[in-house]
Amino acid sequence: AQSVTQPDIHITVSEGASLELRCNYSYGATPYLFWYVQSPGQGLQLLLKYFSGDTLVQGIKGFEAEFKRSQSSFNLRKPSVHWSDAAEYFCAVGGGSNYKLTFGKGTLLTVNP
Amino acid sequence: DSGVTQTPKHLITATGQRVTLRCSPRSGDLSVYWYQQSLDQGLQFLIQYYNGEERAKGNILERFSAQQFPDLHSELNLSSLELGDSALYFCASSVGFGQFTPQHFGDGTRLSIL
Numbered sequence: 001a002q003s004v005t006q007p008d009i010h011i012t013v014s015e016g017a018s019l020e021l022r023c024n025y026s027y028g029a030t031p032y033l034f035w036y037v038q039s040p041g042q043g044l045q046l047l048l049k050y051f052s053g054d055t056l057v058q059g060i061k062g063f064e065a066e067f068k069r070s071q072s073s074f075n076l077r078k079p080s081v082h083w084s085d086a087a088e089y090f091c092a093v094g095g096g097s098n099y100k101l102t103f104g105k106g107t108l109l110t111v112n113p
Numbered sequence: 114d115s116g117v118t119q120t121p122k123h124l125i126t127a128t129g130q131r132v133t134l135r136c137s138p139r140s141g142d143l144s145v146y147w148y149q150q151s152l153d154q155g156l157q158f159l160i161q162y163y164n165g166e167e168r169a170k171g172n173i174l175e176r177f178s179a180q181q182f183p184d185l186h187s188e189l190n191l192s193s194l195e196l197g198d199s200a201l202y203f204c205a206s207s208v209g210f211g212q213f214t215p216q217h218f219g220d221g222t223r224l225s226i227l
Contacts, residue, residue, distance in 0.1 A: 032213045043115060043203060043220040051213065090156065099213055100169055103156035
């Protein structure tokens with residue numbers, strides 16, 4: 001069975017600081033990996049995805065993520081956080097014949113001015 | 114704007130009642146997925162349809178059912194509602210079947226059971 005662990009429930013950073021959100025997955029084959037962001041009262045917006053190829057993927061809003069197969073990780077990074085980045089971030093894994101996504105519990109990001 | 118439309122945005126009802134949530138996928142998307150987001154369970158996959166046919170089932174209760182119509186919109190029916198069914202229900206859509214394409218989510222329907 002596929003699963004996703006986001007070890008950090010809540011992270012607080014200062015505006016302008018760098019950010020790394022952790023994600024570990026469990027999947028028996030080559031995974032399809034995603035990061036989504038959810039602002040209060042909003043749906044989930046796709047930030048970036050990894051299907052194959054280059055293990056460093058670029059997304060929207062200046063985010064990037066690195067796939068490390070040996071560590072079963074897909075951590076999300078941003079070099080300089082903006083106040084508008086405050087939201088909840090979800091890592092998800094998919095694959096197989098049914099294409100369903102399995103989500104982590106999410107990491108809530110607070111940005112201090 | 115993801116292009117996925119969900120109605121209504123909010124729904125308040127009582128235990129034992131039945132409700133229908135509606136989803137219109139992005140133009141060109143043939144697959145529709147339903148997810149439930151609650152504080153204790155997080156985001157859970159419920160069910161997937163592709164071009165009118167059910168393709169996958171997740172943690173969907175027997176009291177819940179869904180269908181996808183010829184115009185590709187989908188409805189999620191929840192019956193004999195219980196307090197624990199209070200949650201945010203998301204619909205997502207993707208292009209196809211036979212390859213993994215990203216899912217795009219609507220803004221959700223918030224269901225409150227009183």
